[in-house]
Amino acid sequence: MGLDSIRVNNTMTGQKEPLKPLTPGKIGIYVCGPTVYSFIHIGNARTFCSFDVIVRYLRYCGFDVKYVRNYTDVDDKIINASRVVGRWTRDGKDSLLLEADGSGTFEGKKVKWNTDGASLTLVGVDAEPLKYPMKLEGGQMMLEPVGAPLQLSRQTPEMSAVELSARFVREFETDVAALHLLPPDVTPKVSEHMPEIVAIIEKLVAKDIAYASKGDVYFQVSKYPQYAKLSKRNLEDMQAGERVSVGEQKREPLDFALWKAAKPGEPSWDSPWGKGRPGWHIECSAMSSKYLGDTFDMHGGALDLIFPHHENEIAQSEAASGKTLCNCWMHAGFLDLEGAKMSKSLGNVVRLRDALEKVDAEALRYFFLSTHYRSPIAFNDKSLADAEARLEYFYETLKKVDERLAGKEAGAGPTHGEPGKWLKQFEEAMDDDFNFAGALSAVSGLFAAMNELTDKPPVKDKALVARTLHALRGMVGSVSGVLGLFEEPPAAWLLRRRDRQVKTKGIDPTRVETLIAARTTARAEKNFQEADRVRGELKTLGVEIMDTPGGTTWKVTA
RNA sequence: GGCGCCAUAGCCAAGUGGUAAGGCAAAGGUCUGCAAAACCUUCAUUCCCCGGUUCGAAUCCGGGUGGCGCCUCCA
Numbered sequence: 281m282g283l284d285s286i287r288v289n290n291t292m293t294g295q296k297e298p299l300k301p302l303t304p305g306k307i308g309i310y311v312c313g314p315t316v317y318s319f320i321h322i323g324n325a326r327t328f329c330s331f332d333v334i335v336r337y338l339r340y341c342g343f344d345v346k347y348v349r350n351y352t353d354v355d356d357k358i359i360n361a362s363r364v365v366g367r368w369t370r371d372g373k374d375s376l377l378l379e380a381d382g383s384g385t386f387e388g389k390k391v392k393w394n395t396d397g398a399s400l401t402l403v404g405v406d407a408e409p410l411k412y413p414m415k416l417e418g419g420q421m422m423l424e425p426v427g428a429p430l431q432l433s434r435q436t437p438e439m440s441a442v443e444l445s446a447r448f449v450r451e452f453e454t455d456v457a458a459l460h461l462l463p464p465d466v467t468p469k470v471s472e473h474m475p476e477i478v479a480i481i482e483k484l485v486a487k488d489i490a491y492a493s494k495g496d497v498y499f500q501v502s503k504y505p506q507y508a509k510l511s512k513r514n515l516e517d518m519q520a521g522e523r524v525s526v527g528e529q530k531r532e533p534l535d536f537a538l539w540k541a542a543k544p545g546e547p548s549w550d551s552p553w554g555k556g557r558p559g560w561h562i563e564c565s566a567m568s569s570k571y572l573g574d575t576f577d578m579h580g581g582a583l584d585l586i587f588p589h590h591e592n593e594i595a596q597s598e599a600a601s602g603k604t605l606c607n608c609w610m611h612a613g614f615l616d617l618e619g620a621k622m623s624k625s626l627g628n629v630v631r632l633r634d635a636l637e638k639v640d641a642e643a644l645r646y647f648f649l650s651t652h653y654r655s656p657i658a659f660n661d662k663s664l665a666d667a668e669a670r671l672e673y674f675y676e677t678l679k680k681v682d683e684r685l686a687g688k689e690a691g692a693g694p695t696h697g698e699p700g701k702w703l704k705q706f707e708e709a710m711d712d713d714f715n716f717a718g719a720l721s722a723v724s725g726l727f728a729a730m731n732e733l734t735d736k737p738p739v740k741d742k743a744l745v746a747r748t749l750h751a752l753r754g755m756v757g758s759v760s761g762v763l764g765l766f767e768e769p770p771a772a773w774l775l776r777r778r779d780r781q782v783k784t785k786g787i788d789p790t791r792v793e794t795l796i797a798a799r800t801t802a803r804a805e806k807n808f809q810e811a812d813r814v815r816g817e818l819k820t821l822g823v824e825i826m827d828t829p830g831g832t833t834w835k836v837t838a
Numbered sequence: 839g840g841c842g843c844c845a846u847a848g849c850c851a852a853g854u855g856g857u858a859a860g861g862c863a864a865a866g867g868u869c870u871g872c873a874a875a876a877c878c879u880u881c882a883u884u885c886c887c888c889g890g891u892u893c894g895a896a897u898c899c900g901g902g903u904g905g906c907g908c909c910u911c912c913a
Contacts, residue, residue: 294842296854312913320913327913357911396911508841513909517840560911582913583843589912613843614907621907650861651851656844656906663850666862676875705859709852717852721860728877735876736868808871815873826874835874 283342288578289654289713291586291609292510296713299608301577307343308576309335310568310606312585313467315352316448317361318382318394320455322644322659323615323622325632327582329645329764330612330653330716332461334580336762337710348571349464350564351452353445353471354557359546360397362444363416366436375432376421380444441547442471455632458641460764468567470558474549476566477558480600481538481551489599493529495541495554501534504595510609511587536592538562561592565600568593574601580610613656630659640777643668646765649716671765672777677727679770681753684734690750696739699751702726706759716763723759726752781836785822792823796832799825 286299301307311331314320320328328349335347361380368376378384384391384402391404395414400423403409412423412430419434449469470477481497484490489503501507501515508515515534537559542548548555568576574597581590590609597605614621622629635644647667651657702725709718730752732738737745760766782789799814818825818834825834 314913315911324913511841511908513841517909584908584912587841587908588910612913614913616906621912623912654843655851658850662862666850670861673875680876709859715852717861718859721852724860731876732878736878803871806871812872824874827870827872828875833874 285711286338286341287711287713288608288610290607291611297608299577301343302575302607305342305344307338307345307578308572309338309345309347309578309580310564310572310576311347311349311464311579312564312581312589313349313351314448314452315355315357316445316452317355317358318448319451319631319633321622321629321631322635323582325455325459325635325644326615326648326657327580327612328456328461329459329648330714331580331610333649333716333763334610334653334714335464336462336764337714340758340762346466346572347464348466348468348568350567351445351449351467351469352560352563353449353469354441354547354563355470355560356397358445359441360395362439362441363397363545364393364395364400364414364421365439365444366434368421368432369435370430370432375430380439380447445471451633455636458636459632459645460642460767462764466571468571470563470567473563473567473570474551474558476570477562478539478549478551480566480569480596481558481562483600484538484596487599490538491531492539492553493531495556496529496537497539497553498530498535499538499592499596499599500531501536501595502532504599506598507534507595508587508591510594511591513587536561536588538596561589562596564589564593565597565605568605569597569601574603574605576606578608578610579606580612583611583614586611611654613652613654616656616658618660639664640668640671640773640780642765642768642773643671645763646671649720649763649765652713652715652717654713668777672774674723674727674766675768675770675773677731678753678756678766679774680734681730681749682770685746685749685753688746690747691743693743693747695748695751696733696744697729697748699729699748699755702729702752703755703758710762719759719763723763726755726759730756778836785836787821787823787836792818792821792834796825796834800832 283305284298287296288299289296299307309331311328313328314324331349335345338345365378365380367374368378370376376384376386378393382392382394384393386393386402386405389405391402393403394401398414399411400414400421401409401411410425412425414424415422421432421434423430423432481490484499485492485497490497490499539551539553539556539562540559541553542555542557546557548557568579579590586609594605616622617628617630620628639647643664644667647659647664648657650663650667702722705722705725706719709715709722712718730749733745733749733752739745756766781787795814795818799811799818802808802810802814815825819837822837823834824837825832
């Protein structure tokens with residue numbers, strides 16, 4: 281562990297490389313944050329959680345980390361969504377209601393919706409999602425299903441894109457706090473960095489690498505020979521499949537927009553090319569250089585950002601500065617749902633917020649960490665239940681150990697065995713490209729050792745046992761800070777989990793307590809037959825009881 | 839079509855040249871009035887298939903087969 285032993289897989293080279301900070305002891309890391317047009321889903325959560333642990337570990341190793349994660353709050357998706365949110369009537373009757381949170385109703389049926397600006401997709405009306413070509417004009421919405429077109433009239437004021445994105449920044453922060461993500465050091469927003477964005481585009485235009493065209497500005501890919509070095513694509517092959525969308529003013533098909541001229545009614549900012557807004561990608565170039573400099577240490581995101589997003593960022597930034605953008609590119613793997621990637625067109629997106637109603641946030645976090653960050657991970661009920669059961673084991677252990685150690689000084693002296701080996705194993709796994717699963721294996725050893733010492737001490741010397749237990753408990757604190765797990769008081773976590781299970785299963789806690797009292801009485805009278813009968817009755821309710829030195833406790837069976 | 843990833847026990851999942859972590863499930867045991875929890879033991883001569891390199895390969899190379907991702911917005 282430490283400042284020189286970390287190795288990281290770099291997408292640029294496809295290899296694990298020693299982490300060599302630009303400035304010894306310091307790390308600048310930029311992670312592409314959310315486009316805030318909706319709630320985040322569990323796939324987003326997995327990526328952000330991975331980088332949260334990576335940053336925590338770098339700090340644990342002693343690095344002075346500057347962690348930047350942006351909000352893309354100016355974007356087509358936000359504008360598109362804001363333009364359709366509201367209540368719409370057809371022939372004077374309520375027809376369509378689209379809420380900002382993605383829910384709604386259509387012709388009396390509950391739906392989920394999304395839009396790309398040219399069509400409206402409704403999920404939940406039929407078995408298959410309905411995708412209607414859509415036109416918006418002066419408070420009217422024309423939907424064109426096969427057959428007769430529908431004309432809808434807006435009844436509520438249009439929501440501004442600013443209002444929509446501001447809301448989802450707040451929702452994001454709420455969601456992510458539930459997952460115990462630490463706030464980054466800087467969370468820049470596109471809307472607050474227009475001067476920086478315009479400046480970098482001007483620089484590219486001045487260098488004749490970008491060109492203005494009818495209010496748009498495009499990056500000319502052919503003027504940046506290293507294009508596609510991250511994704512390792514062949515430009516000729518790409519051009520064969522490329523198509524130019526209607527209305528775009530590109531010179532060459534691969535060119536991409538740095539600045540887009542505003543259409544009427546759209547939010548816009550002033551620029552040398554007229555009113556408009558930044559294209560996707562340029563905001564990250566502008567904001568990363570502002571907060572981390574032209575060259576920085578690490579840049580993260582999920583796999584799908586490799587192309588085109590990170591490729592374009594590299595082209596823009598490096599063409600503008602003449603320097604290498606970033607030394608190490610890190611990409612997180614996808615979360616799969618029932619064997620497939622989540623996608624809106626399939627209507628199988630699971631929001632983080634919805635997932636957290638069914639599974640404990642920390643269990644979800646544990647689930648994310650059970651697989652290497654670059655590997656795909658399959659989201660399913662069994663894995664989540666396993667994760668939650670495992671967390672129960674960890675917290676039960678901590679509760680027991682904390683009770684044992686309460687109010688006792690550790691004292692000086694030797695410890696039994698080698699308690700430090702688990703932490704060493706943990707660090708070695710984390711050093712090796714942040715091997716979460718490997719690290720968790722060491723955590724298992726740590727907990728097994730604590731349980732052994734409390735339940736079946738291998739030595740009689742009580743002071744020795746206590747010292748060893750203290751040492752192990754301290755190490756749990758260390759791994760806890762890195763993994764973002766076991767951060768709650770054990771009793772509180774266990775009780776909260778039981779409360780949720782009690783609600784889901786419809787168990788009456790008062791009745792459980794009454795039965796337990798009856799059994800305690802029976803046991804005191806040595807009426808074991810009756811005691812076992814009560815145990816059986818509790819079991820049919822889904823309740824398991826445990827006789828402990830402190831009395832009888834209970835839990836809900838899985 | 840182009841680029842890339844993956845394939846390890848019933849299940850999940852580490853392991854990139856030196857003889858298969860960890861978890862779940864299962865079986866036996868210790869403890870317990872009985873249980874539960876916890877702990878101990880057992881559980882892959884073998885890593886999709888076929889070749890090759892090597893003293894030695896799950897790990898490297900070639901060829902298959904199967905699954906997935908990106909190439910259009912996507913974490």
